[in-house]
Amino acid sequence: MSKTPKADELSKIDYMPPKSGWMDTPVEFKQGFWCYGSKAKSLETVGFPNPRQWSPADEDWKLPENWQEIVLKGFKERLDKYRSFKVFMDICVRCGACADKCHFFIGSGDPKNMPVLRAELLRSVYRGNFTKAGKILGKLAGARELTYPVLKEWWYYFFQCTECRRCSVFCPYGIDTAEITMMARELLNLLGLNTDWISGPAANCYMKGNHLGLEPHAITGNIEYMLDDIESITGIRIKPTFNRKGAEILFVVPSGDLFADPGTYTTMGELMLFHELGLDYTWSTYASEGGNFGFFTSNEMAKRLNSKIYAEAKRLGVKWIIGGECGHMWRVLHQYMDTWNGPADFLEAPKSPITGTVFENAKSTKMVHIAEFTADLIRHGKLKLDPRRNDHLKVTFHDSCNTSRGMGILEEPRYIIKNVCSHFYEMDENTIREKTFCCGSGSGLNASENIELRMRGGLPRANAVKDVVEKYGVNMLANICAIDRAALPPLMDYWVPGVGVTGVHELVANALVMKGEKERTTNLRGEPLPGVVETREERRKREDRRKEVGRRRKREEG
Amino acid sequence: MKLYNLLSEKKSAILNRWYDAVLDTYPSDTSGFLKGQKNPFLNPVGSTIFQGIENLFEELLYEKNPHSPPHPPLTQGGQERGKGGMGGLSGERASLFLDNIIRIRAVQEFTPSRSIVFILLLKNAIREELKNELVERQLLEELLFFESKIDDMALLSFDIYMKCREKLYELKVNELRRLTFGRLQKADRIDKQENDLKSNNNEALERKEVNK
Numbered sequence: 116m117s118k119t120p121k122a123d124e125l126s127k128i129d130y131m132p133p134k135s136g137w138m139d140t141p142v143e144f145k146q147g148f149w150c151y152g153s154k155a156k157s158l159e160t161v162g163f164p165n166p167r168q169w170s171p172a173d174e175d176w177k178l179p180e181n182w183q184e185i186v187l188k189g190f191k192e193r194l195d196k197y198r199s200f201k202v203f204m205d206i207c208v209r210c211g212a213c214a215d216k217c218h219f220f221i222g223s224g225d226p227k228n229m230p231v232l233r234a235e236l237l238r239s240v241y242r243g244n245f246t247k248a249g250k251i252l253g254k255l256a257g258a259r260e261l262t263y264p265v266l267k268e269w270w271y272y273f274f275q276c277t278e279c280r281r282c283s284v285f286c287p288y289g290i291d292t293a294e295i296t297m298m299a300r301e302l303l304n305l306l307g308l309n310t311d312w313i314s315g316p317a318a319n320c321y322m323k324g325n326h327l328g329l330e331p332h333a334i335t336g337n338i339e340y341m342l343d344d345i346e347s348i349t350g351i352r353i354k355p356t357f358n359r360k361g362a363e364i365l366f367v368v369p370s371g372d373l374f375a376d377p378g379t380y381t382t383m384g385e386l387m388l389f390h391e392l393g394l395d396y397t398w399s400t401y402a403s404e405g406g407n408f409g410f411f412t413s414n415e416m417a418k419r420l421n422s423k424i425y426a427e428a429k430r431l432g433v434k435w436i437i438g439g440e441c442g443h444m445w446r447v448l449h450q451y452m453d454t455w456n457g458p459a460d461f462l463e464a465p466k467s468p469i470t471g472t473v474f475e476n477a478k479s480t481k482m483v484h485i486a487e488f489t490a491d492l493i494r495h496g497k498l499k500l501d502p503r504r505n506d507h508l509k510v511t512f513h514d515s516c517n518t519s520r521g522m523g524i525l526e527e528p529r530y531i532i533k534n535v536c537s538h539f540y541e542m543d544e545n546t547i548r549e550k551t552f553c554c555g556s557g558s559g560l561n562a563s564e565n566i567e568l569r570m571r572g573g574l575p576r577a578n579a580v581k582d583v584v585e586k587y588g589v590n591m592l593a594n595i596c597a598i599d600r601a602a603l604p605p606l607m608d609y610w611v612p613g614v615g616v617t618g619v620h621e622l623v624a625n626a627l628v629m630k631g632e633k634e635r636t637t638n639l640r641g642e643p644l645p646g647v648v649e650t651r652e653e654r655r656k657r658e659d660r661r662k663e664v665g666r667r668r669k670r671e672e673g
Numbered sequence: 674m675k676l677y678n679l680l681s682e683k684k685s686a687i688l689n690r691w692y693d694a695v696l697d698t699y700p701s702d703t704s705g706f707l708k709g710q711k712n713p714f715l716n717p718v719g720s721t722i723f724q725g726i727e728n729l730f731e732e733l734l735y736e737k738n739p740h741s742p743p744h745p746p747l748t749q750g751g752q753e754r755g756k757g758g759m760g761g762l763s764g765e766r767a768s769l770f771l772d773n774i775i776r777i778r779a780v781q782e783f784t785p786s787r788s789i790v791f792i793l794l795l796k797n798a799i800r801e802e803l804k805n806e807l808v809e810r811q812l813l814e815e816l817l818f819f820e821s822k823i824d825d826m827a828l829l830s831f832d833i834y835m836k837c838r839e840k841l842y843e844l845k846v847n848e849l850r851r852l853t854f855g856r857l858q859k860a861d862r863i864d865k866q867e868n869d870l871k872s873n874n875n876e877a878l879e880r881k882e883v884n885k
């Protein structure tokens with residue numbers, strides 16, 4: 116008979132983690148922390164290597180026989196092509212300044228989530244294969260071979276990095292671990308090792324122009340439903356145009372905002388704002404995605420998916436482009452689009468037709484973030500606003516990684532919120548602006564199967580929200596990112612239930628007093644405005660209507 | 674009440690032992706950080722655990738003492754909770770303190786037993802800290818009683834752990850449902866479109882509008 120341990124012994128049994136060094140601690144794939152592998156079909160669609168059925172949980176990943184050769188060749192090519200990559204491989208002094216700055220490390224306590232160690236996963240192979248010291252001294256010089264377990268470790272941990280760049284803010288050498296992750300994912304991609312959640316949308320986008328694979332009629336259909344809602348709330352029928360040649364401005368949003376709440380309210384807000392301004396703009400059902408999941412596979416793929424934006428601007432003959440509220444979309448547009456697919460010399464420097472402001476910062480890309488556009492409108496007193504309609508909200512603002520660290524949009528959204536809401540509270544200074552904590556689901560990690568990973572990655576963010584909830588009774592988390600609008604609601608639900616999530620332009624439209632509008636009794640979500648008492652009958656009608664709209668929208672989005 | 678006085682006296686030493694033992698459940702590269710970084714915004718795990726075990730310890734001490742003053746009201750989400758100081762271990766206060774810690778451990782890479790073992794580690798901390806005093810019979814008896822309260826908390830922890838896990842499944846299912854529903858609808862529609870197309874084509878063939 117086996118010996119039953121005593122209670123005291125029980126509590127001592129194996130709760131201690133292994134004491135071996137990181138190189139000798141093999142990776143263990145635990146449910147909840149990784150995403151499903153990419154499907155053969157998605158890879159085939161975009162012509163990526165090694166399309167096949169596989170699962171990351173399988174022993175055998177069905178790799179080509181010469182996989183090591185492929186990776187090392189790809190490694191070499193990238194070291195030669197990207198000087199920054201080579202420098203990042205060489206200059207880290209392992210000072211540790213970045214070690215405790217990653218939300219995944221903070222939330223998980225897993226040392227391999229320290230940015231320095233994450234990078235070391237790749238760097239050790241770099242040393243072993245591309246440096247003299249590493250070749251001679253091996254492990255003594257921190258070098259190792261590229262083995263199957265090492266490859267698996269790469270896959271596990273480079274899909275546990277949201278490319279948020281928080282670590283790079285603290286590195287004295289400016290090493291950007293996000294870029295190291297990008298390179299690692301490119302190398303994995305050479306073997307067909309991506310995730311379904313990334314390669315699926317990338318393939319959709321390649322075929323249909325957006326991540327969800329919405330066809331033109333689904334896009335216009337979804338927007339029609341929004342227009343119905345707007346009409347019943349404001350009494351105003353808006354008639355936007357699609358694919359209209361000769362419009363002054365092309366408007367591109369992240370497609371998530373076209374079909375999922377609360378993103379749809381942001382789109383409704385944008386529709387209302389543009390209508391009120393009488394803006395000469397058009398939607399495109401082809402350039403129907405600002406986001407770019409190709410960016411999470413390879414530079415080349417991101418470029419291919421991005422090319423439709425300038426191409427469509429050219430086809431329609433617009434003068435410049437406004438982009439919706441999104442995060443990674445803007446990293447791509449702001450930092451890569453111009454070099455990839457520019458120069459867009461057929462466009463003009465963006466100039467607001469309402470205020471005359473020329474957006475010098477976008478002179479080259481010709482594309483302006485809608486937060487910049489709207490902040491400028493408010494600054495010039497061009498909008499009639501009634502912030503009291505948002506009086507039931509106590510709002511805080513989450514800086515998304517890409518707009519804050521990637522392009523420095525820090526003041527505009529805050530300025531807008533303060534003009535359309537009466538109650539605004541900042542979270543702790545260590546968790547906002549350049550030092551913001553990621554939502555935990557960026558860079559294509561917002562799948563469902565890795566929810567544990569997302570929750571712990573989002574803990575530092577949620578923890579700061581909890582603080583303003585306890586101090587000020589905050590009940591609304593605003594942001595300017597579509598991934599945030601998808602990822603933050605479950606994050607709040609788990610850590611700080613009761614906090615809503617909203618895009619900034621939803622707040623704007625609720626406060627916006629439109630010409631000829633009827634007296635508003637509800638906000639864009641159909642909830643009664645502060646001070647408006649709803650009768651039981653009205654409540655019933657509202658709920659019926661909501662259900663109906665939900666049903667129709669789902670039918671349409673398909 | 675002798676044990677209780679001792680426990681109050683040695684509170685900070687016991688808490689430190691307990692805290693160290695809980696942090697030892699994390700890899701050694703990590704426990705240093707969890708212990709060293711005092712800013713709660715930069716170290717939510719360490720600070721939640723420390724705050725949590727302190728509250729739990731006080732709750733355990735309070736439990737026994739009929740002269741304890743009423744609890745200050747709990748505030749969370751800007752609202753008062755757990756009014757009236759229920760005190761009992763099934764009470765809302767203990768649950769809330771446990772929840773804060775377990776909610777975190779439920780998404781870290783622990784097995785269920787490891788997720789909640791932290792509460793039992795208090796036993797070791799007390800035994801070690803009071804090892805010289807714990808030779809007295811009266812103290813030992815009191816200790817048994819006190820430890821049974823810790824066991825109660827362990828049981829309560831199990832319920833809380835399950836709730837956290839259920840919440841995670843719920844979040845997962847909600848997201849999946851949204852997706853699958855959309856896909857099914859789409860498949861349905863494509864099917865329908867294809868059928869429409871086929872029958873249109875067939876009709877056209879029948880009417881000899883097209884040559885095959």
Ligand code: SF4
Pocket residue numbers: 206207208209210211212213214230231285286287288289290
């Ligand atoms: S802060 Fe920079 S130099 Fe220091 S360990 Fe991190 S990456 Fe290396």
Ligand code: SF4
Pocket residue numbers: 216217218219228229230233275276277278279280281282283292293296
């Ligand atoms: S980029 Fe972000 S997620 Fe990646 S290692 Fe750095 S801090 Fe962590």
